[in-house]
Amino acid sequence: MTTKQIVVLGGGVGGTLVANLLAGQLTRKQAQITLIDRTGKHVYQPGWLYVPFGGPPPERWERSERSLLRRSVDLIVGDAVRIEPNERYVEMADGTQIPFDYLIIATGARLEPSAVPGYTEGAHHFYSAEAALRLHAALREFNGGKIVIGVADIPYKCPPAPLEFTFMLEDELRKRGLREKTEITYLSPIGRVFTIESVAQFVTPMMEERGINYELFFNTEQIDPVERTISSLEGTTLPYDLLVLVPPHRGARIISESGLGDGQGWLPTNRETLQHKQFPYIYGLGDATDLPVSKSGAAAHFEAKVIAHRIIGEIKGKPSDERYQGQVMCFLETGYGQATQLVFDYNHPPQPPKPSAYYHYEKALLNRAYWHLVPTGIV
Structure with a gap:
């Protein structure tokens, strides 16, 4: 059996989680998993909301990407500048070519x-x-x-x-x-x-x-x-x-410059399988996609699990038909120490409960526990 090359482009919520999920279910003989990230720094962006009000400073919302990845995931820190979808490789700024059998694009959104x-x-x-x-x-x-x-x-x-x-x-x-x-x-x-x-x-x-x-x-x-x-x-x-x-917001430049995106740089993505609409061995994850759902870490969290299960099933010869149904779960701060919760999918709009301190503290707990629970795949 040939070892499959899986490349994850982007070390945000979705990219980190999908790499860890894949590494947890595939041996090194089955797949070599490489994550490429521009900075090597993982940022919990929801924390920025609290900074203007004197909350924890930005450095409190950052961790080393390496510290969040399983040891079997190879990390490359550097700028990826081009994707060759037909020849199946990612080109780095220094000219290095990273081959792939599967590519997961989790490049986020650009301001x-x-x-x-x-x-x-x-x-x-x-x-x-x-x-x-x-x-x-x-x-x-x-x-x-x-x-x-x-x-x-x-x-x-x-x-x-x-x-x-x-x-x-x-x-x-x-x-x-x-x-x-x-x-x-x-x-x-x-x-x-x-x-x-x-x-x-x-x-x-x-x-x-x-x-x-x-x-x-x-x-x-x-x-x-x-x-x-x-x-x-x-x-x-x-x-x-x-x-x-x-x-x-726009999609990452590498998507547009590689001819993979729409006019604003978003990746045309099947709303259920999360595969690129032209290249089925390329997957879109999180903010990078054109999916009709919130661009959020919450959406990326659910999407990552679908992508991982589909790729794992294919490599193990047991194809999975798991599909993303548009699941999102997030909180909405309403001030005065209260918040509400938004839970929805493609077919069921959110029905926010009455704001309460319970949801505010639940969000605060998630903010603290994020590093231990989400990128690692515990939840």
């Missing part, structure tokens, strides 16, 4: 703030460690005025995060005695405040009760950092003193 004129000079966000720290500094200096929070474009990763930030900010301002001095406006590019209707119906009354304004059908066209205004394609212009805007 593209330059897609909005004026963004870099005029807006904040918390979708990177550096940006979260800058936002923390801006919030410390804020003493009242107009805060505008929104989403520049769809899709974006961790969809509940902007709403979570909004609720947590409203709570924080009240604690600081600044709520009555602050007008908060939330921007949404569609006709409701969240992409999933049941969630939008759940959070909209909460926003109204807390005096949080919202603008619908606000597709950001440009930001004027001098005048401190943000304008939409629909013709609306709003002033701000502090702007927190989720930047546009």
